[in-house]
Amino acid sequence: MDPEELELVMDDAESSMQKAISHLEVELTKIRAGKANPTMVDGIFVEYYGNPTPIAQVANISILDARTISIQPWEKNMLQAIERAILQANIGITPQNDGNQIRLFLPPLTEERRKELFKKAGGEGEQSKIAIRNIRRDAIEEIKRLQKDGLSKDAAADAEESVQQTTNKFIALVDKHLAAKEKEMMAI
Incomplete structure (x- = not known):
């Protein structure tokens, strides 16, 4: 042995x-604890030229304040695709698209x-x-x-x-x- x-x-x-x-x-x-965190959109994939791609690879994700995440796509034509992907991911937050960026406002728990x-x-x-x-x-x-x-x-x-x-x-x-x-x- x-x-x-x-x-x-x-x-x-x-x-x-x-x-x-x-x-x-x-x-x-x-698991969202009420505080904005860029990892909340990890695992959400968007269709990018026919390939499922993580949002972080097609946009800049930043935290504007404790309850707001900003997603700024590098290509403007990706706004709708990102918005769709977030809605389909069912993370409990409705994306706000202003034509330039998408904002996710986290409601208080x-x-x-x-x-x-x-x-x-x-x-x-x-x-x-x-x-x-x-x-x-x-x-x-x-x-x-x-x-x-x-x-x-x-x-x-x-x-x-x-x-x-x-x-x-x-x-x-x-x-x-x-x-x-x-x-x-x-x-x-």
Whole structure:
């Protein structure tokens, strides 16, 4: 039994859990907390010469104030396409097209909308926790397989304990991210 194999299983599990946290961070930035943020239009694609292209690659996106995003296309003929793409993305904001640029005015969050956003953030957090637990399960199955191939019982038990500690660390990190997002939503 090669000890490097066990190390590889442990490193792989931690790396995969870190990816789950990174994914959660990206998803949480997409949840609008009432404050304008250019990442709110990330993931919205516009038809540009027949190709779906991110808005950020066809326009300048800037923040005018805490509740206003300005989208200034580099080509004027892209205004309608960008406006259509934003409406189809269903981000809960109606674009205002003045013929030169598109402005997105973020309405103040109502109590009902805030609860909806909390629920959405909680759902994202739960998905991350499920992913982390699945990674733990796979790592423990791999450790058991290594034990059948000659890994000592003590080494296997230590490895499983280490995987559990790593899992606990990343689950706590998910909770920390959710608490920070909730605090951000309450501040507005």
